[in-house]
Amino acid sequence: MCVHVVFSLVLPRSFLLTAFGDILQNVVLLLATIAFLANVRTTTGKRRLFWLLMGLGLATWLASQVMWTYFEVYLRHEAPNPFAGDVILFLHVVPMMAAIAIQPHQKQEDHAIRARTLDFALLLTWWLFLYLFVVIPWQYVQLSELVYGRSFDLLYFSEELVLAAGLLLVRRRSRGIWRSIYFQLFGATLLYCGASLLASGAIDLHVYYTGSLYDVPLVASMAWFVRIGFLAGSAESETLSEEAPARGFGIWKARLAMVAVFVTPLMVAWAEFGGDAPHRVRTYRLFLTVAVMLIMGVLVFLKQHLLDRELLTLLRSSRQNLDEMCLLKDELENKEQSLRWHSLELQQKNLELQEISFTDVLTGIWNRRYMEEILTAEAGQVLRNYQRARGNDIRKMDHRDLVFIMVDMDFFKEVNDLYGHPAGDRLLQLVAQRLSTVVRKSDVLVRWGGEEFLIMTRSTDPSGTPAFCSRILEVIAAEPFDLGYGISVRKTCSVGWAAYPWCRRAYESICAEESIELSDAALYRAKALGRNRGVGIVATDAVAENPEEINLRSLRQAKSPFAQAIETPCPTDVDVSTATPLTSAHAANKING
Known part of the structure; x- marks a missing residue:
């Protein structure tokens, strides 16, 4: 960080400073991705999936940064605005949201994994829909750099805040090393949220350039992710133990996914009657919303079908268990009755034996x-x-x-x-x-x-x-x-x-x-x-x-x-x-x- 600050203050705006800033960010993100994915080899189950999704989010972030570096270092000119890699940058948060939704610090039944997968698909579809609904129209339907920049910044900032809020919530429900990991992720996410908002504002004001002081908090947040990856890797496997599931938390995750489905029709009304967007944008948003409603409807149908199958399986299992319990109850009652009779017989025999042992054989007294x-x-x-x-x-x-x-x-x-x-x-x-x-x-x-x-x-x-x-x-x-x-x-x-x-x-x-x-x-x-x-x-x-x-x-x-x-x-x-x-x-x- 000190070297970056010195370079930003000493070197003027130039290709050398730009190359230094881009390469440094790529290297730090690559280290963070490697540190997170390295934990996949040393963990199992939900913890492995957690580090895999977090690593996927960082890898997507790295891909967006590589595209940015391609324009500024390889082609030696500024990245276009709107930038095609913004959608990749936007979507890199979605795997991280899915990772914290898994809650690796808690136990989870195997039958819930498929339902969580569909929840992740709904979540990914929802955020992709928001990006296509809010940002893309001003990039491909009706080009407007100013509206595009503001829309992207607002949506991206909201996405980062949702991720930070989720991390804060799971931190409250965890303990031990997981509590520390969630807190570190919350701090790094909050720092990146503020840094990206600051950089986006500088871009809109045309005062941002790669390698400037605006990149210092961005690089600091990336370095923080590197530290988190190595912190989790150095922790003992016994320390990363699973806790009992928190009551009601999984229900709220499913409810949030359903809220996303129910809010989608409201977007149709906004697309048709709300705002002062051009006719082409409204038409695009209308067709987009209908298509997304169809996709999300299919996902909801699949999830309901899966839940119905699991419910029927549980009902059959419950009925079978009930029949077995009734059978065992009858067997236990029969055995109890038999044991009671045997006990009475033994008591009678014991009394007879005791009387015999207390009776004189010759005289009978x-x-x-x-x-x-x-x-x-x-x-x-x-x-x-x-x-x-x-x-x-x-x-x-x-x-x-x-x-x-x-x-x-x-x-x-x-x-x-x-x-x-x-x-x-x-x-x-x-x-x-x-x-x-x-x-x-x-x-x-x-x-x-x-x-x-x-x-x-x-x-x-x-x-x-x-x-x-x-x-x-x-x-x-x-x-x-x-x-x-x-x-x-x-x-x-x-x-x-x-x-x-x-x-x-x-x-x-x-x-x-x-x-x-x-x-x-x-x-x-x-x-x-x-x-x-x-x-x-x-x-x-x-x-x-x-x-x-x-x-x-x-x-x-x-x-x-x-x-x-x-x-x-x-x-x-x-x-x-x-x-x-x-x-x-x-x-x-x-x-x-």
Whole structure:
């Protein structure tokens, strides 16, 4: 730029200055074209098309400049006015408009590309029509250099302003490197718009000559385009990423194309009735407008046909998708129903398996695992009841305790020894049946192990437990057990029990598992006292004085100051030593198979 300014100031108007100015502009435009087209090789999709159209616009601009140079440098005389290359100069903006309409910074569906191509054709036809309507009549129909120059300058300036406004609009909708590129293009276009308007005014005043200071802003704008091309080329491909499409922008582009179609008939009225143009010019404009209306009508028809085809394709695709969705919905409902039934079956199977796993195979009552499974929840509920109560309310909490009652058959080993294990198994089954007759529905009867059974009574007042133990002793000893094959034995049992909480004043002194162990200790006391009796271990008054010293070890001692034994005799008079009568060896052999 500095060299150009120096040459313009130092050199007088001459062929040397003219050649310098023309060649410099050609070189700068050639560099700009190369810089833009170089980006075509490194990009894809819409970005490649953007740089291709921008490069086409610069190449068209270069072609117009080459024609200008041909007259001034090669032929060595001024370019004619009107200049035939003006139409090329005018149309070089149209590919640039199409380039920014593509919006390479945004994603676009493939089916929209054909519609955008027709929009570009409408745009090109519209601007060409404007040039043929406004400028050409004063060049070929009715020659007038003054009107031609003013008409060209006005239309060309309007075209440049539209391009600048479009660049400003897409810049607002972009970000990152694209925002910078659009801003640079806007600045270069605005500078060229002002420079070309200044040069055109100088030409009309006959003070312009190539290489003068009027060319400095023109060359500056061309150099700015060169910088933009290299700026985009040096940017990383990852930076030039696509953004989501702006809502409604594509609709406005289509609407602008349709506005151009609808405005065309108004040009007929202007051509026929408006202005003071000569008759030849009005006739030319009338026929031109009719011809352009026909061309644009064909383009609109093609676009509508294309849109109709795409609409039908979308409708068929939507219907197919709807049918597939309905089919999938039915399949999902069927599978969901099937899965629901399978789930119910699995739940039922799980419940059955769980019940089997919690059931004693021999006797059919609950097993020890079931008691261990429910004990935590049962004990927790009782403990929460006591924790919610305070002071005297604890004394009123009758029928809320758990009582664990351990039942063990007396001299059970003799049955196995005399009659075999099948007889012992049969005896256990009969014992479980008799115990089931005395327990309530809310109680839990468990085979604890071997010949031991455990009963957990819910919501029980421990003071009534001795009477319950008496019924257990009576139901076992009252009638002999028929083991089959003529074998009948009379058996007794021993019972030990303990409550939970073991002491209401110190309800957290021992846990539920320790209460079960305490009932087992009470059972052994009943055995030691002669069997066929029940023994319960309950708290003494000393517990209230030293509740912190209560533990399972101290309670299991025979002379513990905190515990006392409550003995319950069997109401049926049975001689324990003769409870298992001897039978013949023949009967024993039969029961053993």
